[in-house]
Amino acid sequence: xxxxxxxxxxxxxxxxxxxxxxxxxxxxxxxxxxxxxxxxxxxxxxxxxxxxxxxxxxxxxxxxxxxxxxxxxxxxxxxxxxxxxxxxxxxxxxxxxxxxxxxxxxxxxxxxxxxxxxxxxxxxxxxxxxxxxxxxxxxxxxxxxxx
Amino acid sequence: xxxxxxxxxxxxxxxxxxxxxxxxxxxxxxxxxxxxxxxxxxxxxxxxxxxxxxxxxxxxxxxxxxxxxxxxxxxxxxxxxxxxxxxxxxxxxxxxxxxxxxxxxxxxxxxxxxxxxxxxxxxxxxxxxxxxxxxxxxxxxxxxxxx
Amino acid sequence: xxxxxxxxxxxxxxxxxxxxxxxxxxxxxxxxxxxxxxxxxxxxxxxxxxxxxxxxxxxxxxxxxxxxxxxxxxxxx
Amino acid sequence: xxxxxxxxxxxxxxxxxxxxxxxxxxxxxxxxxxxxxxxxxxxxxxxxxxxxxxxxxxxxxxxxxxxxxxxxxxxxx
Numbered sequence: 001x002x003x004x005x006x007x008x009x010x011x012x013x014x015x016x017x018x019x020x021x022x023x024x025x026x027x028x029x030x031x032x033x034x035x036x037x038x039x040x041x042x043x044x045x046x047x048x049x050x051x052x053x054x055x056x057x058x059x060x061x062x063x064x065x066x067x068x069x070x071x072x073x074x075x076x077x078x079x080x081x082x083x084x085x086x087x088x089x090x091x092x093x094x095x096x097x098x099x100x101x102x103x104x105x106x107x108x109x110x111x112x113x114x115x116x117x118x119x120x121x122x123x124x125x126x127x128x129x130x131x132x133x134x135x136x137x138x139x140x141x142x143x144x145x146x147x
Numbered sequence: 148x149x150x151x152x153x154x155x156x157x158x159x160x161x162x163x164x165x166x167x168x169x170x171x172x173x174x175x176x177x178x179x180x181x182x183x184x185x186x187x188x189x190x191x192x193x194x195x196x197x198x199x200x201x202x203x204x205x206x207x208x209x210x211x212x213x214x215x216x217x218x219x220x221x222x223x224x225x226x227x228x229x230x231x232x233x234x235x236x237x238x239x240x241x242x243x244x245x246x247x248x249x250x251x252x253x254x255x256x257x258x259x260x261x262x263x264x265x266x267x268x269x270x271x272x273x274x275x276x277x278x279x280x281x282x283x284x285x286x287x288x289x290x291x292x293x294x
Numbered sequence: 295x296x297x298x299x300x301x302x303x304x305x306x307x308x309x310x311x312x313x314x315x316x317x318x319x320x321x322x323x324x325x326x327x328x329x330x331x332x333x334x335x336x337x338x339x340x341x342x343x344x345x346x347x348x349x350x351x352x353x354x355x356x357x358x359x360x361x362x363x364x365x366x367x368x369x370x371x
Numbered sequence: 372x373x374x375x376x377x378x379x380x381x382x383x384x385x386x387x388x389x390x391x392x393x394x395x396x397x398x399x400x401x402x403x404x405x406x407x408x409x410x411x412x413x414x415x416x417x418x419x420x421x422x423x424x425x426x427x428x429x430x431x432x433x434x435x436x437x438x439x440x441x442x443x444x445x446x447x448x
Contacts, residue, residue: 021168
Protein backbone atom coordinates (compact mmCIF):
# COMPACT_ATOMS: atom_id res chain seq x y z
CA UNK A 1 0.00 0.00 0.00
CA UNK A 2 0.94 3.61 -0.38
CA UNK A 3 3.04 5.55 2.07
CA UNK A 4 1.52 8.84 1.02
CA UNK A 5 -1.10 10.52 3.18
CA UNK A 6 -3.77 12.81 1.80
CA UNK A 7 -2.27 16.29 1.70
CA UNK A 8 -3.93 19.67 1.49
CA UNK A 9 -2.92 21.24 -1.80
CA UNK A 10 -4.75 24.53 -1.24
CA UNK A 11 -3.24 27.83 -0.23
CA UNK A 12 -5.09 31.08 0.26
CA UNK A 13 -4.00 33.74 -2.20
CA UNK A 14 -1.28 33.65 -4.84
CA UNK A 15 1.78 31.41 -4.73
CA UNK A 16 4.85 33.56 -4.15
CA UNK A 17 7.83 33.15 -6.46
CA UNK A 18 10.01 33.11 -3.33
CA UNK A 19 8.03 30.13 -2.01
CA UNK A 20 8.83 28.32 -5.26
CA UNK A 21 12.51 29.22 -4.87
CA UNK A 22 12.47 27.93 -1.29
CA UNK A 23 10.80 24.69 -2.39
CA UNK A 24 13.54 24.14 -4.94
CA UNK A 25 16.27 24.90 -2.37
CA UNK A 26 14.86 22.25 -0.01
CA UNK A 27 15.77 19.56 -2.55
CA UNK A 28 19.47 20.26 -2.30
CA UNK A 29 19.89 17.53 0.31
CA UNK A 30 18.12 14.97 -1.89
CA UNK A 31 21.24 14.08 -3.83
CA UNK A 32 19.60 11.14 -5.62
CA UNK A 33 17.71 13.70 -7.75
CA UNK A 34 19.02 14.54 -11.23
CA UNK A 35 16.11 16.55 -12.64
CA UNK A 36 13.18 18.68 -11.53
CA UNK A 37 10.20 19.60 -13.65
CA UNK A 38 7.96 22.48 -12.64
CA UNK A 39 4.72 23.76 -14.08
CA UNK A 40 3.29 27.10 -12.98
CA UNK A 41 -0.14 28.41 -13.84
CA UNK A 42 -0.26 32.20 -14.05
CA UNK A 43 -3.47 34.23 -14.22
CA UNK A 44 -3.72 35.61 -17.75
CA UNK A 45 -5.24 38.96 -18.71
CA UNK A 46 -7.67 37.48 -21.21
CA UNK A 47 -10.09 39.74 -23.01
CA UNK A 48 -13.69 38.57 -22.67
CA UNK A 49 -16.18 40.40 -24.84
CA UNK A 50 -13.99 43.46 -24.87
CA UNK A 51 -13.33 43.46 -21.12
CA UNK A 52 -10.01 42.55 -19.56
CA UNK A 53 -9.76 39.91 -16.85
CA UNK A 54 -8.27 41.47 -13.73
CA UNK A 55 -8.31 38.43 -11.44
CA UNK A 56 -9.60 34.89 -11.07
CA UNK A 57 -11.46 33.99 -7.90
CA UNK A 58 -10.88 30.29 -7.19
CA UNK A 59 -13.17 28.08 -5.13
CA UNK A 60 -13.00 24.31 -4.67
CA UNK A 61 -14.72 21.33 -3.15
CA UNK A 62 -11.56 21.06 -1.08
CA UNK A 63 -11.99 17.69 0.59
CA UNK A 64 -12.90 16.00 -2.67
CA UNK A 65 -10.10 17.78 -4.56
CA UNK A 66 -7.54 16.64 -2.00
CA UNK A 67 -8.79 13.07 -2.28
CA UNK A 68 -8.70 13.22 -6.09
CA UNK A 69 -5.22 14.70 -5.99
CA UNK A 70 -4.16 11.88 -3.71
CA UNK A 71 -5.33 9.36 -6.31
CA UNK A 72 -3.52 11.20 -9.10
CA UNK A 73 -0.37 11.25 -7.00
CA UNK A 74 -0.58 7.51 -6.35
CA UNK A 75 -1.17 6.73 -10.02
CA UNK A 76 1.69 8.97 -11.17
CA UNK A 77 4.12 7.53 -8.60
CA UNK A 78 3.08 4.06 -9.77
CA UNK A 79 3.80 4.95 -13.40
CA UNK A 80 7.01 7.00 -13.08
CA UNK A 81 10.15 6.55 -11.01
CA UNK A 82 9.78 9.75 -9.00
CA UNK A 83 11.63 10.97 -5.94
CA UNK A 84 8.97 13.46 -4.94
CA UNK A 85 5.98 15.49 -6.03
CA UNK A 86 4.58 18.72 -4.60
CA UNK A 87 1.33 20.40 -5.65
CA UNK A 88 -0.14 23.73 -4.59
CA UNK A 89 -3.31 25.44 -5.86
CA UNK A 90 -4.53 28.88 -4.90
CA UNK A 91 -7.94 29.72 -3.50
CA UNK A 92 -9.52 33.17 -3.47
CA UNK A 93 -8.97 36.14 -5.72
CA UNK A 94 -5.69 35.89 -7.67
CA UNK A 95 -4.72 38.95 -9.71
CA UNK A 96 -3.43 38.71 -13.28
CA UNK A 97 0.29 37.98 -13.35
CA UNK A 98 0.15 35.99 -10.10
CA UNK A 99 0.86 32.26 -9.83
CA UNK A 100 -2.18 30.09 -8.98
CA UNK A 101 -0.83 26.56 -9.60
CA UNK A 102 2.54 25.01 -8.73
CA UNK A 103 3.29 21.43 -9.80
CA UNK A 104 6.77 20.14 -8.93
CA UNK A 105 8.15 16.67 -9.71
CA UNK A 106 11.67 15.34 -9.17
CA UNK A 107 13.43 12.19 -10.29
CA UNK A 108 16.87 10.67 -10.75
CA UNK A 109 16.47 11.16 -14.52
CA UNK A 110 14.90 13.96 -16.49
CA UNK A 111 12.39 11.97 -18.51
CA UNK A 112 10.43 10.68 -15.52
CA UNK A 113 10.31 14.14 -13.92
CA UNK A 114 9.20 15.86 -17.16
CA UNK A 115 6.59 13.27 -18.17
CA UNK A 116 5.19 12.97 -14.65
CA UNK A 117 4.82 16.74 -14.34
CA UNK A 118 3.03 17.07 -17.68
CA UNK A 119 0.68 14.17 -16.90
CA UNK A 120 -0.08 15.48 -13.41
CA UNK A 121 -0.99 18.90 -14.81
CA UNK A 122 -3.38 17.35 -17.35
CA UNK A 123 -4.97 15.05 -14.78
CA UNK A 124 -5.49 17.68 -12.14
CA UNK A 125 -6.93 20.14 -14.66
CA UNK A 126 -9.50 17.58 -15.77
CA UNK A 127 -10.40 15.95 -12.46
CA UNK A 128 -10.00 18.37 -9.55
CA UNK A 129 -13.24 20.05 -8.47
CA UNK A 130 -11.92 23.60 -8.62
CA UNK A 131 -13.66 26.57 -10.25
CA UNK A 132 -12.31 29.87 -11.44
CA UNK A 133 -14.48 32.95 -11.69
CA UNK A 134 -12.94 35.50 -14.03
CA UNK A 135 -13.39 38.97 -12.56
CA UNK A 136 -13.50 41.54 -15.33
CA UNK A 137 -12.34 45.14 -15.17
CA UNK A 138 -15.89 46.43 -14.66
CA UNK A 139 -16.32 44.03 -11.70
CA UNK A 140 -18.69 41.79 -13.63
CA UNK A 141 -17.55 38.18 -13.87
CA UNK A 142 -17.70 35.03 -15.92
CA UNK A 143 -17.11 31.41 -14.89
CA UNK A 144 -13.93 30.15 -16.49
CA UNK A 145 -13.97 27.14 -18.83
CA UNK A 146 -10.82 25.00 -19.15
CA UNK A 147 -9.77 24.02 -22.64
CA UNK B 148 14.16 37.33 -39.59
CA UNK B 149 14.56 36.74 -35.91
CA UNK B 150 14.50 39.42 -33.23
CA UNK B 151 16.59 37.34 -30.85
CA UNK B 152 20.26 38.08 -30.36
CA UNK B 153 22.81 35.45 -29.37
CA UNK B 154 22.80 35.31 -25.57
CA UNK B 155 25.35 33.94 -23.16
CA UNK B 156 23.75 31.02 -21.34
CA UNK B 157 26.72 30.31 -19.07
CA UNK B 158 27.06 31.22 -15.41
CA UNK B 159 30.01 30.44 -13.20
CA UNK B 160 29.09 28.12 -10.35
CA UNK B 161 25.71 26.71 -9.34
CA UNK B 162 22.37 28.31 -10.17
CA UNK B 163 20.82 29.60 -6.95
CA UNK B 164 17.24 28.65 -6.15
CA UNK B 165 16.64 32.30 -5.27
CA UNK B 166 17.76 33.30 -8.79
CA UNK B 167 15.12 30.93 -10.14
CA UNK B 168 12.51 32.47 -7.83
CA UNK B 169 13.52 35.95 -8.99
CA UNK B 170 13.30 34.90 -12.65
CA UNK B 171 9.76 33.66 -12.05
CA UNK B 172 8.79 36.87 -10.24
CA UNK B 173 9.96 38.97 -13.20
CA UNK B 174 7.20 37.45 -15.32
CA UNK B 175 4.43 38.91 -13.19
CA UNK B 176 4.14 41.92 -15.49
CA UNK B 177 3.81 39.70 -18.57
CA UNK B 178 0.09 39.23 -18.16
CA UNK B 179 -0.34 37.49 -21.51
CA UNK B 180 1.32 34.41 -19.96
CA UNK B 181 -0.87 31.57 -18.70
CA UNK B 182 1.71 28.87 -18.04
CA UNK B 183 5.39 28.45 -17.26
CA UNK B 184 7.37 25.26 -17.65
CA UNK B 185 10.72 24.87 -15.93
CA UNK B 186 13.33 22.15 -16.07
CA UNK B 187 16.19 22.07 -13.58
CA UNK B 188 19.20 19.79 -13.77
CA UNK B 189 20.60 18.91 -10.35
CA UNK B 190 23.99 17.23 -9.80
CA UNK B 191 23.27 13.68 -8.67
CA UNK B 192 25.40 11.67 -6.23
CA UNK B 193 25.88 8.75 -8.60
CA UNK B 194 28.02 5.83 -7.52
CA UNK B 195 30.74 5.02 -10.08
CA UNK B 196 32.64 1.81 -9.44
CA UNK B 197 31.92 2.07 -5.74
CA UNK B 198 32.86 5.74 -5.44
CA UNK B 199 30.38 8.53 -4.90
CA UNK B 200 30.27 11.56 -7.19
CA UNK B 201 30.85 14.69 -5.13
CA UNK B 202 30.70 17.31 -7.90
CA UNK B 203 30.63 17.77 -11.66
CA UNK B 204 33.14 20.14 -13.20
CA UNK B 205 31.58 21.65 -16.34
CA UNK B 206 33.51 23.08 -19.27
CA UNK B 207 32.17 24.20 -22.63
CA UNK B 208 33.11 25.49 -26.04
CA UNK B 209 31.21 28.58 -24.98
CA UNK B 210 31.00 30.52 -28.22
CA UNK B 211 29.83 27.49 -30.16
CA UNK B 212 27.37 26.48 -27.43
CA UNK B 213 25.84 29.95 -27.41
CA UNK B 214 25.48 29.85 -31.20
CA UNK B 215 23.94 26.36 -31.07
CA UNK B 216 21.58 27.47 -28.30
CA UNK B 217 20.57 30.44 -30.42
CA UNK B 218 19.61 28.04 -33.23
CA UNK B 219 17.64 25.83 -30.84
CA UNK B 220 15.86 28.91 -29.49
CA UNK B 221 14.94 30.05 -33.00
CA UNK B 222 13.67 26.61 -33.97
CA UNK B 223 11.62 26.23 -30.79
CA UNK B 224 10.10 29.71 -31.09
CA UNK B 225 9.23 28.85 -34.69
CA UNK B 226 7.48 25.64 -33.63
CA UNK B 227 5.66 26.77 -30.46
CA UNK B 228 3.72 29.88 -29.58
CA UNK B 229 6.03 31.05 -26.78
CA UNK B 230 6.12 34.32 -24.90
CA UNK B 231 9.67 33.83 -23.67
CA UNK B 232 12.50 31.38 -23.04
CA UNK B 233 15.42 31.63 -20.63
CA UNK B 234 18.33 29.19 -20.43
CA UNK B 235 21.22 29.05 -17.96
CA UNK B 236 23.98 26.45 -17.70
CA UNK B 237 26.66 26.29 -15.03
CA UNK B 238 30.39 26.18 -15.64
CA UNK B 239 32.99 25.06 -13.11
CA UNK B 240 32.71 22.68 -10.19
CA UNK B 241 29.10 22.13 -9.13
CA UNK B 242 28.57 20.08 -5.95
CA UNK B 243 25.96 17.34 -5.67
CA UNK B 244 22.54 18.76 -4.84
CA UNK B 245 23.25 22.02 -6.68
CA UNK B 246 21.41 23.17 -9.81
CA UNK B 247 23.49 23.20 -13.01
CA UNK B 248 20.81 23.74 -15.70
CA UNK B 249 17.76 26.02 -15.75
CA UNK B 250 15.40 25.94 -18.74
CA UNK B 251 12.36 28.22 -18.50
CA UNK B 252 9.62 28.62 -21.13
CA UNK B 253 6.40 30.61 -20.92
CA UNK B 254 3.31 30.78 -23.09
CA UNK B 255 -0.31 31.87 -23.08
CA UNK B 256 -1.31 28.22 -22.83
CA UNK B 257 0.24 25.34 -20.94
CA UNK B 258 0.79 22.91 -23.80
CA UNK B 259 3.17 25.15 -25.74
CA UNK B 260 5.17 25.98 -22.61
CA UNK B 261 5.44 22.33 -21.52
CA UNK B 262 6.27 20.89 -24.94
CA UNK B 263 8.75 23.66 -25.75
CA UNK B 264 10.57 23.16 -22.45
CA UNK B 265 10.83 19.39 -22.90
CA UNK B 266 12.05 19.73 -26.48
CA UNK B 267 14.58 22.42 -25.58
CA UNK B 268 16.05 20.22 -22.83
CA UNK B 269 16.46 17.30 -25.23
CA UNK B 270 17.96 19.45 -27.96
CA UNK B 271 20.43 21.24 -25.74
CA UNK B 272 21.54 17.99 -24.10
CA UNK B 273 22.31 16.47 -27.47
CA UNK B 274 23.78 19.45 -29.32
CA UNK B 275 25.53 21.84 -26.91
CA UNK B 276 29.30 21.38 -26.68
CA UNK B 277 29.41 21.10 -22.90
CA UNK B 278 31.30 18.47 -20.91
CA UNK B 279 30.92 17.31 -17.35
CA UNK B 280 33.77 15.75 -15.42
CA UNK B 281 32.45 13.75 -12.48
CA UNK B 282 34.70 14.34 -9.48
CA UNK B 283 34.63 11.31 -7.19
CA UNK B 284 35.03 11.27 -3.44
CA UNK B 285 38.69 10.24 -3.68
CA UNK B 286 39.36 13.20 -6.03
CA UNK B 287 39.75 10.93 -9.06
CA UNK B 288 37.38 11.76 -11.91
CA UNK B 289 35.52 10.38 -14.88
CA UNK B 290 34.12 12.14 -17.93
CA UNK B 291 30.35 12.05 -17.80
CA UNK B 292 28.34 10.41 -20.60
CA UNK B 293 24.79 11.62 -21.28
CA UNK B 294 22.15 8.97 -21.78
CA UNK C 295 -35.93 10.52 0.40
CA UNK C 296 -35.11 14.18 0.90
CA UNK C 297 -31.71 15.08 -0.51
CA UNK C 298 -29.53 17.91 0.71
CA UNK C 299 -27.24 18.90 -2.14
CA UNK C 300 -24.05 20.99 -2.11
CA UNK C 301 -23.57 23.24 -5.12
CA UNK C 302 -20.35 24.66 -6.56
CA UNK C 303 -19.19 27.12 -9.16
CA UNK C 304 -21.80 28.63 -11.44
CA UNK C 305 -24.50 26.37 -9.98
CA UNK C 306 -24.43 28.51 -6.84
CA UNK C 307 -25.27 31.54 -9.00
CA UNK C 308 -28.25 29.77 -10.54
CA UNK C 309 -29.65 28.59 -7.21
CA UNK C 310 -28.57 31.70 -5.32
CA UNK C 311 -27.29 29.33 -2.65
CA UNK C 312 -24.57 26.77 -1.84
CA UNK C 313 -27.07 24.17 -0.68
CA UNK C 314 -30.45 23.10 -2.03
CA UNK C 315 -32.91 20.48 -0.84
CA UNK C 316 -35.04 18.28 -3.11
CA UNK C 317 -37.69 15.78 -2.00
CA UNK C 318 -38.60 12.30 -3.16
CA UNK C 319 -35.45 11.32 -5.00
CA UNK C 320 -34.46 7.65 -4.80
CA UNK C 321 -31.46 7.72 -7.09
CA UNK C 322 -29.12 10.05 -8.96
CA UNK C 323 -31.21 10.02 -12.17
CA UNK C 324 -34.28 11.15 -10.23
CA UNK C 325 -32.17 13.72 -8.45
CA UNK C 326 -30.92 15.23 -11.72
CA UNK C 327 -34.48 15.38 -13.07
CA UNK C 328 -35.77 17.09 -9.94
CA UNK C 329 -32.89 19.58 -9.91
CA UNK C 330 -33.25 20.44 -13.60
CA UNK C 331 -36.98 20.96 -13.14
CA UNK C 332 -36.44 23.21 -10.13
CA UNK C 333 -33.64 25.16 -11.86
CA UNK C 334 -34.07 24.89 -15.65
CA UNK C 335 -30.80 26.80 -16.19
CA UNK C 336 -28.92 23.89 -14.62
CA UNK C 337 -30.14 21.53 -17.34
CA UNK C 338 -27.87 23.37 -19.77
CA UNK C 339 -24.77 22.77 -17.68
CA UNK C 340 -22.89 19.48 -17.86
CA UNK C 341 -22.55 18.96 -14.13
CA UNK C 342 -21.31 15.79 -12.48
CA UNK C 343 -22.98 14.31 -9.42
CA UNK C 344 -20.57 13.36 -6.65
CA UNK C 345 -21.59 10.96 -3.89
CA UNK C 346 -19.36 10.98 -0.83
CA UNK C 347 -16.74 12.94 -2.75
CA UNK C 348 -16.61 10.50 -5.65
CA UNK C 349 -17.95 11.24 -9.14
CA UNK C 350 -20.87 9.02 -10.11
CA UNK C 351 -21.30 8.14 -13.78
CA UNK C 352 -24.16 5.61 -13.67
CA UNK C 353 -27.50 5.79 -11.92
CA UNK C 354 -26.88 5.23 -8.22
CA UNK C 355 -29.29 4.72 -5.32
CA UNK C 356 -29.29 7.44 -2.65
CA UNK C 357 -29.81 7.23 1.08
CA UNK C 358 -29.98 9.78 3.89
CA UNK C 359 -26.39 9.15 4.95
CA UNK C 360 -24.65 10.11 1.73
CA UNK C 361 -23.07 13.44 0.92
CA UNK C 362 -24.34 14.73 -2.44
CA UNK C 363 -22.68 17.44 -4.53
CA UNK C 364 -23.26 18.86 -8.01
CA UNK C 365 -20.06 19.82 -9.80
CA UNK C 366 -20.13 22.00 -12.92
CA UNK C 367 -17.21 21.70 -15.40
CA UNK C 368 -13.90 22.21 -13.61
CA UNK C 369 -11.66 25.16 -14.30
CA UNK C 370 -8.78 24.87 -11.88
CA UNK C 371 -5.14 25.73 -12.54
CA UNK D 372 48.38 22.93 -44.49
CA UNK D 373 49.25 23.06 -40.78
CA UNK D 374 46.15 22.87 -38.60
CA UNK D 375 45.85 24.28 -35.12
CA UNK D 376 43.13 22.31 -33.33
CA UNK D 377 41.25 23.13 -30.13
CA UNK D 378 40.46 20.15 -27.90
CA UNK D 379 37.72 19.76 -25.32
CA UNK D 380 36.59 17.36 -22.61
CA UNK D 381 38.43 14.06 -22.34
CA UNK D 382 40.45 14.83 -25.48
CA UNK D 383 42.43 17.37 -23.45
CA UNK D 384 43.37 14.56 -21.05
CA UNK D 385 44.61 12.38 -23.90
CA UNK D 386 46.68 15.13 -25.50
CA UNK D 387 47.69 16.72 -22.21
CA UNK D 388 46.82 20.03 -23.82
CA UNK D 389 43.92 22.19 -25.04
CA UNK D 390 45.52 22.81 -28.41
CA UNK D 391 47.42 20.54 -30.79
CA UNK D 392 49.00 21.19 -34.16
CA UNK D 393 49.07 18.75 -37.06
CA UNK D 394 50.84 19.22 -40.38
CA UNK D 395 49.89 18.44 -43.95
CA UNK D 396 46.12 18.04 -43.62
CA UNK D 397 44.04 19.19 -46.57
CA UNK D 398 40.62 18.19 -45.33
CA UNK D 399 38.76 16.91 -42.25
CA UNK D 400 39.23 13.22 -43.15
CA UNK D 401 42.99 13.71 -43.35
CA UNK D 402 42.87 15.66 -40.12
CA UNK D 403 41.06 12.85 -38.27
CA UNK D 404 43.58 10.30 -39.60
CA UNK D 405 46.53 12.41 -38.51
CA UNK D 406 45.05 13.04 -35.07
CA UNK D 407 44.18 9.39 -34.50
CA UNK D 408 47.69 8.37 -35.52
CA UNK D 409 49.26 10.94 -33.21
CA UNK D 410 46.92 10.03 -30.31
CA UNK D 411 45.67 6.44 -30.79
CA UNK D 412 43.39 6.79 -27.72
CA UNK D 413 41.38 9.42 -29.61
CA UNK D 414 40.46 6.90 -32.30
CA UNK D 415 38.24 5.16 -29.72
CA UNK D 416 36.25 8.31 -28.97
CA UNK D 417 33.41 9.39 -31.22
CA UNK D 418 34.42 13.01 -31.51
CA UNK D 419 32.88 15.51 -33.88
CA UNK D 420 34.97 17.96 -35.88
CA UNK D 421 33.71 21.55 -35.74
CA UNK D 422 34.81 24.10 -38.32
CA UNK D 423 34.17 27.72 -37.37
CA UNK D 424 31.92 26.56 -34.52
CA UNK D 425 29.77 24.36 -36.75
CA UNK D 426 29.74 20.58 -36.66
CA UNK D 427 30.98 19.01 -39.87
CA UNK D 428 29.56 15.64 -40.90
CA UNK D 429 31.07 15.15 -44.35
CA UNK D 430 34.64 15.53 -45.51
CA UNK D 431 35.41 19.24 -45.74
CA UNK D 432 38.40 21.10 -47.15
CA UNK D 433 40.45 23.08 -44.65
CA UNK D 434 42.30 26.35 -44.99
CA UNK D 435 44.50 28.42 -42.70
CA UNK D 436 41.69 30.79 -41.80
CA UNK D 437 39.29 28.30 -40.25
CA UNK D 438 38.86 27.57 -36.58
CA UNK D 439 39.08 23.81 -35.97
CA UNK D 440 37.84 22.02 -32.84
CA UNK D 441 37.44 18.37 -31.83
CA UNK D 442 34.40 17.73 -29.66
CA UNK D 443 33.99 14.47 -27.74
CA UNK D 444 30.44 13.31 -26.86
CA UNK D 445 28.56 16.05 -25.02
CA UNK D 446 27.49 15.73 -21.41
CA UNK D 447 25.95 19.06 -20.48
CA UNK D 448 22.93 19.61 -18.25
